[in-house]
Amino acid sequence: MSWYNFFETKPQTQHAFGRGTNAAISPYEEELFNKSHEAFEKKEFLDAYEYFFNSLQNFTNEMPNGNIVIHKDEKELRFELYQGSAKVIGTVTNTTFYAEVVMIKKADANVALKRYMLERNYQLTYANYFSDEQYIKLKLFHDNATMSPQKIFFPIREIALNADFDKEHIKSEFKDIALENIGHLESLDSQELKIKFDFLHEAIELVELKVATLPSNDNAGMQAFLYLNLFFELDYLLVAKYTISQKISKLIQEYFGDEDNTIESKNEELKRYVTVLKEMDFDTFSSNFYNAKYTFHLTEKTSFEELSVFISESLMKIRWYRNNRYHQIIPTIYKYIAFYMLYNYGLNPIIKNLLHLLVEIQNPSFFKKLGYTMLHNEEENTFSKRAIISRIEESILPHQKRYKLLKPFGGELNFTTINEFSNSYYLQIKNLNFEEI
Numbered sequence: 001m002s003w004y005n006f007f008e009t010k011p012q013t014q015h016a017f018g019r020g021t022n023a024a025i026s027p028y029e030e031e032l033f034n035k036s037h038e039a040f041e042k043k044e045f046l047d048a049y050e051y052f053f054n055s056l057q058n059f060t061n062e063m064p065n066g067n068i069v070i071h072k073d074e075k076e077l078r079f080e081l082y083q084g085s086a087k088v089i090g091t092v093t094n095t096t097f098y099a100e101v102v103m104i105k106k107a108d109a110n111v112a113l114k115r116y117m118l119e120r121n122y123q124l125t126y127a128n129y130f131s132d133e134q135y136i137k138l139k140l141f142h143d144n145a146t147m148s149p150q151k152i153f154f155p156i157r158e159i160a161l162n163a164d165f166d167k168e169h170i171k172s173e174f175k176d177i178a179l180e181n182i183g184h185l186e187s188l189d190s191q192e193l194k195i196k197f198d199f200l201h202e203a204i205e206l207v208e209l210k211v212a213t214l215p216s217n218d219n220a221g222m223q224a225f226l227y228l229n230l231f232f233e234l235d236y237l238l239v240a241k242y243t244i245s246q247k248i249s250k251l252i253q254e255y256f257g258d259e260d261n262t263i264e265s266k267n268e269e270l271k272r273y274v275t276v277l278k279e280m281d282f283d284t285f286s287s288n289f290y291n292a293k294y295t296f297h298l299t300e301k302t303s304f305e306e307l308s309v310f311i312s313e314s315l316m317k318i319r320w321y322r323n324n325r326y327h328q329i330i331p332t333i334y335k336y337i338a339f340y341m342l343y344n345y346g347l348n349p350i351i352k353n354l355l356h357l358l359v360e361i362q363n364p365s366f367f368k369k370l371g372y373t374m375l376h377n378e379e380e381n382t383f384s385k386r387a388i389i390s391r392i393e394e395s396i397l398p399h400q401k402r403y404k405l406l407k408p409f410g411g412e413l414n415f416t417t418i419n420e421f422s423n424s425y426y427l428q429i430k431n432l433n434f435e436e437i
Helices: 029-041 045-055 111-123 149-173 190-212 220-238 242-257 263-279 282-286 304-323 327-344 349-362 364-369 385-399 418-430
Strands: 058-060 068-072 077-083 086-092 096-105 128-131 135-143
Touching: 029 045, 029 149, 045 068, 045 077, 045 086, 045 149, 077 149, 086 149, 096 149, 111 128, 111 149, 135 149, 149 242, 190 220, 190 263, 190 282, 190 327, 190 364, 220 242, 220 263, 220 327, 242 263, 304 327, 304 418, 327 349, 327 418, 349 364, 349 385, 349 418
Parallel strands: none
Antiparallel strands: 068 077, 077 086, 086 096, 096 135, 128 135
């Protein structure tokens, strides 16, 4: 029983954007999941797990990415599953499931890190930290007797996501401790790093210029949009790891989670890290990047209704700023809407592709430097209409078999200015019909 050749894989897309997976799910995902369920019911556990892992395979250009590698014989199934910096290695028999991630050498752990890992054991539901004679590992063990694909999904997702997060955390907070089993991480091309480093400084310079020209009174809300959009933008476009990623995530989490501090105070926190990034040298910046394969999304799936409400509320804010003649912040908010959703929401592939297309259109110079065809000429205020309409069709048409009322909307867009275009684009996304008939 072989669905794919896991060793004849093509590389991922030319460049990765955002956190987690940047690929499509298996075209046979539902069928494989159902076959896994049937095999579990028949107690055919090795087949069940093979179907299950194949359903988690990610694809680029109709080829598997190799984010999961399987070796199976009559007695057991061995697998490797990749989630960023984490390499989950496991063995399945007819009675048990075992998986582990090697984190660091036991001898390297200091008291602070040991305490951190003990605290993490209380936070985790399925996995837990332990040490053997040589390494500290995160492990997961289950009896197969009552297992199903639904029951095993969340434990595997937990060990993968948390091992990746904790490796990133260790690298950021315990800089002298070496991570283990990270040979699968790939370095970025020096030219790409230079493009990203230059973009970082261009983006910061632009934000500082806009902050300096804001009205002197009552500008805290506009500053918040400028700084938050900068961090969402850097997170999605640059895809930094380690210290930069950890710090940006912490700042964003604290900004939206801290109800005690004023907006002005929270803006100052964001501004302080902007200064840190501005003063960071190229070598330090470059040490925060790698390419990797991912299996799981970081966020749970978000309902389309929630996305629609967020778009409506955001467009209402734009109308308020326009009515009060704060026109200088409006282009930033149009960018912020897409970046916010890409950062915070678990998006279906259709919405994710459509939002990425909008990001390409809104940030043409960055994508041009990476070698992409420009879809919007900012100097001439012109759009590549035919290419944009074609990209929208590519995102929607393959899914019309499932969503009969889902229609491409390229012909309904307003190509007058980038603001009008963005506004019409969000309205069209908001009005998509995902009803399954």
